[in-house]
Amino acid sequence: MPLALLKYALGLGERRRHFPAPQPLKKRYDVLVIGAGGHGLACAYHLAKDHAITKVAVLDKGYLGGGNTARNTTIVRANYLTEEGTAFYKESLKLFENLSSELDINTMYSKRGHLTLAHTDAALRTARWRAGVNKHLGVRSEVVGRAELRKLCPQLNLSCEVRFPVLGALYHAPGAIARHDAVAWGYARAAYRRGVDILQNTEVTGVVVEKGRVVGVKTSRGTIAADKVLQAVAGHSSLLANKLGFRLPIRTVPLQACVSQPYQPFLDPIVVSGSLHVYISQSARGEFVMGGATDPCELYNTRSTLEFKEQLMMHILELFPQLAGANLLRQWAGLADMTPDFSPVMGKTPIRNYYIDAGWGTWGFKATPVCGKRMAECIATDTTPALLKPFALSRFENFALVGEKGAASVGH
Numbered sequence: 001m002p003l004a005l006l007k008y009a010l011g012l013g014e015r016r017r018h019f020p021a022p023q024p025l026k027k028r029y030d031v032l033v034i035g036a037g038g039h040g041l042a043c044a045y046h047l048a049k050d051h052a053i054t055k056v057a058v059l060d061k062g063y064l065g066g067g068n069t070a071r072n073t074t075i076v077r078a079n080y081l082t083e084e085g086t087a088f089y090k091e092s093l094k095l096f097e098n099l100s101s102e103l104d105i106n107t108m109y110s111k112r113g114h115l116t117l118a119h120t121d122a123a124l125r126t127a128r129w130r131a132g133v134n135k136h137l138g139v140r141s142e143v144v145g146r147a148e149l150r151k152l153c154p155q156l157n158l159s160c161e162v163r164f165p166v167l168g169a170l171y172h173a174p175g176a177i178a179r180h181d182a183v184a185w186g187y188a189r190a191a192y193r194r195g196v197d198i199l200q201n202t203e204v205t206g207v208v209v210e211k212g213r214v215v216g217v218k219t220s221r222g223t224i225a226a227d228k229v230l231q232a233v234a235g236h237s238s239l240l241a242n243k244l245g246f247r248l249p250i251r252t253v254p255l256q257a258c259v260s261q262p263y264q265p266f267l268d269p270i271v272v273s274g275s276l277h278v279y280i281s282q283s284a285r286g287e288f289v290m291g292g293a294t295d296p297c298e299l300y301n302t303r304s305t306l307e308f309k310e311q312l313m314m315h316i317l318e319l320f321p322q323l324a325g326a327n328l329l330r331q332w333a334g335l336a337d338m339t340p341d342f343s344p345v346m347g348k349t350p351i352r353n354y355y356i357d358a359g360w361g362t363w364g365f366k367a368t369p370v371c372g373k374r375m376a377e378c379i380a381t382d383t384t385p386a387l388l389k390p391f392a393l394s395r396f397e398n399f400a401l402v403g404e405k406g407a408a409s410v411g412h
């Protein structure tokens with residue numbers, strides 16, 4: 001073997017670990033983050049980078065990025081319905097655009113344009129509303145008619161001989177897709193390199209509260225003391241909050257998706273139909289990534305159903321009959337925590353120094369960078385950043401909901 005190679009075999013060459021080695025449990029941290037999904041990891045990264053808080057550990061009952069982060073269909077966009085939502089997701093989209101260089105990893109961020117089809121006058125009205133709010137806040141969105149739609153997506157079936165003909169669409173040019181696991185790994189690696197511990201296979205089984213203030217967490221590997229704790233456990237949010245004695249206005253339902261075999265480039269934009277409960281994009285590998293509405297009943301189970309697949313394919317083929325011969329490769333599900341207003345819950349909780357990042361339903365991947373940055377600010381300064389204020393848990397008591405039902409994702 002050439003000497004130049006031998007030094008690497010002997011471990012003498014420069015080799016930086018990409019991913020954290022298993023670490024022993026320490027007794028105490030400044031901040032503990034429960035949940036090593038994109039949100040928890042991004043928060044840990046920003047605590048270290050922006051606030052020089054490096055005595056941080058991220059705990060996960062499974063492996064990093066193995067929850068909803070690994071199961072989502074990676075749509076990134078800012079074309080929301082409310083001013084609060086649009087401003088929030090606009091910041092995330094901006095952070096996403098620079099994320100590959102920020103984290104020194106290829107997130108495969110790919111700007112495709114995002115089309116929300118309208119099949120009814122009511123849907124067109126909502127599209128105009130969203131376009132108006134978006135433009136007001138400097139987010140590119142416009143309503144397009146059938147002629148423009150034909151140019152933007154020539155493959156789309158615009159025939160009037162179908163049950164729900166397409167009348168027009170909301171076109172959001174910055175809409176994009178990215179590689180979900182690269183986002184999680186990128187944040188994990190960048191946090192780890194700044195001194196953050198990432199403890200996989202470490203389930204949080206309880207939280208230690210003294211005089212209304214959190215002082216640590218109980219885990220499957222022992223108790224850890226902490227000054228501050230963030231819970232970022234997506235589909236398990238209510239289960240953890242229940243252990244602390246406060247309730248979240250959340251129902252948890254499975255959300256399914258599937259992917260085809262890779263095919264040659266066919267579809268550039270991301271296409272969503274709320275009326276037909278479907279969406280589709282084509283990944284860089286050529287796979288068609290497809291999904292629909294949430295399952296109807298509350299359930300903590302990530303099984304896949306034939307019923308979902310049949311309904312989805314019926315509508316996909318109405319929009320793209322050319323895909324009739326395509327083969328499905330995989331189907332899966334995640335757990336969506338649905339809030340009554342289809343907006344997240346972020347910030348402080350009734351327990352002092354216990355913070356929450358939850359209610360991410362079907363829409364949280366795109367929020368990963370902004371959540372990381374702003375939740376870190378919230379924890380480090382113990383003040384809620386302006387961007388997060390509308391999403392406080394207290395809004396449900398104050399009747400100040402942020403209604404995003406028309407824009408959260410597909411039909412519900």
Ligand code: FAD
Nearest residue numbers: 035037039061067068069072073075204234334364365366
């Ligand atoms: P997760 O990635 O789920 O991380 C939470 C972690 O907490 C998990 O790893 C879990 O193991 C851990 N955990 C739970 N309980 C405990 C405990 N007691 N102790 C320790 N660890 C614990 N969003 C979009 O923006 N665009 C999309 O296109 C999109 N598509 C989706 C498609 C599907 C099929 C699904 C299911 C979701 C989709 N979403 C989408 C939503 C998105 O996936 C989630 O909102 C987002 O991934 C939430 O990230 P997270 O980091 O909060 O959660």
Ligand code: PYC
Nearest residue numbers: 073075362363408409
């Ligand atoms: O938030 O855009 C979204 C989305 C699409 C599918 C699931 N979530």
